[in-house]
Amino acid sequence: MSTTTELTDLERRVRGRLAERHPGEECGDLRTLPGGHSGLTYSITAGPVSYVVKAVPPGRRAVGRNDVLRQARVLRTLAASPVPVPEVIAVDEDEPAWFAMEFVDGEAVEPVLDEHRLDPGLCRRRMLALAGVLRDLHGTTRTETVEPLDPAGELERWSRTMRAVPPGLRPGGEDVLAALAAHIPDGIPPTLTHGDFRLGNVLCQGERPAAVVDWEIWGYGDPRIDLGWFLLFTDHHDFPRLGRAVPGLPTEEELLTAYLDGQPEPPALDWFRALARTKMAAIMGHNLRRHREGRHHDPDQERLPPTIAAMIRTARDILARRS
Template sequence: MSTATQVPPLAVRVRDRLARRHPGAPIGELKVLPGGHSGLTYSVAAGDARYVVKAVPPGQRPVGRNDVLRQARVLRALAGSPVPVPGVVAVDATQPAWFAMDFAVGEAVEPVLDEADVPVATARARMLEIATVLRRLHATDIHTPGFDAPEPLDATGELERWSRTLHAVPAELRPGGEELLARLAHDVPAGRSPVLLHGDFRLGNVLCAGERAVAVVDWEIWSVGDPRIDLGWFLLFTDHRNFPQVGHAVHGLPSEAELLAVYLDGRPPLPAMDWFRALGRLKMAAIMGHNLRRHREGKHHDPDQERLPPTIAAMIRTARDILG
């Protein structure tokens, strides 16, 4: 997310819309919200109400992660569903587009990666809770009016996409990567009926109050496709040992098997889950390698990225181990 200061034209547009929603109430300044990874994200007060505003950065095209109208669309489609999401209160399609949603009160903490001090028992309960949220998300009718669902993602398409990303990473940063790609390509599983996918489903993207899930946030890369794509990614965050030199030691979180059992809720096991667990690790290795390469090329200065090589190597190594 850009940490740019308030953009005056955007502030004028937001204040005008919220003033109509809250006649006579004072409208506060836009304040940058830290922690996001795309677009511009602000908080703003309107009387006693608080909202989050997501906007397309000026001068950038409203595509991919910057397509805030697409994010608003899925949030509106999920309103009132068993999946907790913030309510959308305003959408302005005039470019640069923006939308405002309710400010959901809660914390989004990834136990194995974030510094925040959350009791292990609470983190464990939250992970089990959001496994049920993921089940409900995947049970959503993707033909519901308003979704305008894109073409479904399948295992082949996901593998091709992340293969390209990994190949853009210097070879010395992805030891064993070619072998992993070859093994994944050798045995691509048959597809499942497409479901609604969050794309980055994990505890760090679910606001929680105590042990209760309040709102699933960060819908920048939602899609429809094979449910095992979301699952393979979600399960990756159960063990700090997956993230050497990056993760924090947390003992007592649910195992992958426990989370899968909660998600399945008595239904038969999903076939080929090991392939998707390995795919999740490939994706993480590719993302981290991409971020480290951008840092080293001077495109996004962040010395903390230099801690990533051991985790990238571990992701590839354990993915190969999972595949036998």
């Protein structure tokens, strides 16, 4: 079946469900939304209301990043929580599966990485507000039976990704993996985790986080995994040739204080700060390898080597100070 036929069938199914919600009102066409790294993402209107549709690509199985139904489940789990998420309004499990959610207007800008003209003070207030959202997320009650990912499992996962990158693209990578493996901390009670929690994955309206999006790799696991990743995006110096200076952004210490809100700091947090840098190096190394092998041509990936090296070096430095 052709992609055009698949889209026509998807459009028919989506329109049918929206017509039930908006009787007598005209539905628009499915329009592809740019960006995203999983499934297919479209916008569609029903009368004056806009929606976002996420669907499994034609011919693909609903697994991993393409498991859009899994994303719909976590959004519904969070609907009654303090964590702002789009409302899921329709789910269709027939192949290819899809779900529709409300369209949330807002800006998703990562201050130290994205091109933008936002006021630095606004960026600071958004980041501090988002620390409270992460705290709320980690306080959400578990509703699914999922094997939680502990620190050892998280390290194993990213060690595989790092070692799939040619050694020349990850200088010092083996050393930092060995240092992490030598000091794996004990786990703490698992919570709901986003997996890529940062301002670039949050739609903001003014200084208010309006919706946390991009839930492709959510799970139940050690909340310090999310926290270490979130703290990484405070300083452009962590991203040579990529980062941009934003005066007044919260420091890691300020952001951590906002997240803790008077509670004690969790143990062994530096290990997770180092893990976050190792994870970033592995992701960037993977993307650079794909470019150089011709699997995904993107000359912009050639800017990554200094940041990959810096991530590995600073991860090693953090661990050395605590050993």
